[in-house]
Amino acid sequence: MPELPEVETIANGLHRHVAGDRIESVWIGSKPEPLKSRPRDIVKTLEGAKVERVRRVGKHIVFDLDRGSQWIVHLGMTGRMLIASPESEQARHTHLIARLTSGRELRFVDPRRFGRLEVRRESFQGPGSEPLKISSGDFQRLFHKSKAAIKAALLNQKLLHGVGNIYADESLFRAAIRPRRRAYALTRTELSRLHTALQEILKEAIAAGGSSVSDYVDAEGVAGLFQFQHCVYGRQDEPCRRCGSLIKKIVVGGRGTHYCPRCQR
DNA sequence: ATACCGACCTGTCAGC
DNA sequence: TGCTGACAGGTCGGTA
Numbered sequence: 430m431p432e433l434p435e436v437e438t439i440a441n442g443l444h445r446h447v448a449g450d451r452i453e454s455v456w457i458g459s460k461p462e463p464l465k466s467r468p469r470d471i472v473k474t475l476e477g478a479k480v481e482r483v484r485r486v487g488k489h490i491v492f493d494l495d496r497g498s499q500w501i502v503h504l505g506m507t508g509r510m511l512i513a514s515p516e517s518e519q520a521r522h523t524h525l526i527a528r529l530t531s532g533r534e535l536r537f538v539d540p541r542r543f544g545r546l547e548v549r550r551e552s553f554q555g556p557g558s559e560p561l562k563i564s565s566g567d568f569q570r571l572f573h574k575s576k577a578a579i580k581a582a583l584l585n586q587k588l589l590h591g592v593g594n595i596y597a598d599e600s601l602f603r604a605a606i607r608p609r610r611r612a613y614a615l616t617r618t619e620l621s622r623l624h625t626a627l628q629e630i631l632k633e634a635i636a637a638g639g640s641s642v643s644d645y646v647d648a649e650g651v652a653g654l655f656q657f658q659h660c661v662y663g664r665q666d667e668p669c670r671r672c673g674s675l676i677k678k679i680v681v682g683g684r685g686t687h688y689c690p691r692c693q694r
Numbered sequence: 695a696t697a698c699c700g701a702c703c704t705g706t707c708a709g710c
Numbered sequence: 711t712g713c714t715g716a717c718a719g720g721t722c723g724g725t726a
Contacts, residue, residue: 431719432719432720435719462702462703488720503720504719505703505720505721506704506719507705507718507719539703540703540704540705541702541703542702543703543721545721576697577696581697581698584720593719593720594718640719642718643705643706643718643719645719682697682698683698683700684720685718696726697726699723699725700722700723700725701721701722701723706716706718708714709713709715710712710713
């Protein structure tokens with residue numbers, strides 16, 4: 430589910446609410462898929478630890494704990510990390526609850542169980558480069574050798590981390606580039622345009638609190654608003670906001686891909 | 695070395 | 711009303 434703007438919104442909300450708080454105890458559910466670290470290591474690392482900072486790296490939420498360890502959470506497609514009061518009802522598919530000294534709880538809920546939790550000691554860097562920090566020159570160097578379709582390359586987290594299906598489609602529309610174009614075949618001008626478009630779109634989406642397509646909500650349970658600004662994602666057979674042509678939907682790299690056949694070349 | 699493709703899961707919705 | 715199949719914001723590992 431959540432891509433960079435959604436994870437950024439969640440991480441910022443978590444930081445506001447739990448930075449400085451301490452984890453008193455941890456409950457872990459019975460399903461093993463969400464756990465990348467052994468349950469006993471998760472419990473041992475989290476219990477008694479103080480949360481110093483919560484931030485986003487790629488699509489990961491990183492809790493920096495005292496004693497130098499980190500709690501890393503990836504939300505997969507349907508994961509949520511919610512701040513809840515102990516009295517509130519436990520949602521279906523709750524896999525972990527961290528009780529905090531303040532009396533609140535952090536709850537990890539994930540119906541499809543594609544999300545992942547782990548604890549680690551060394552600093553987590555993420556698999557690729559940060560889309561909002563990379564320079565235009567580095568961005569061009571990242572893609573100009575790839576034989577993959579530019580859409581697939583944008584989704585490759587080892588190159589850029591944080592971009593997912595929605596923002597790949599939206600940034601290719603703004604840069605007026607067809608999703609199936611081979612990355613290495615793009616001109617410097619086109620890659621520069623894509624770099625600008627991607628950074629603009631990600632910043633606009635963060636300002637709108639992310640996109641709520643089916644069930645995304647932030648740490649406080651609030652939906653995002655950027656879905657109302659989508660130009661192509663989810664708009665197949667609807668008129669392009671710029672030229673009026675009907676938006677097409679195809680499959681690129683195994684993912685549903687939306688584009689305007691007239692604006693994008 | 696690179697690039698597709700299915701598998702991993704549950705929920706929802708369209709179509710019959 | 712109820713069943714079936716397709717599809718979903720992501721990632722990984724196997725295969726070609």
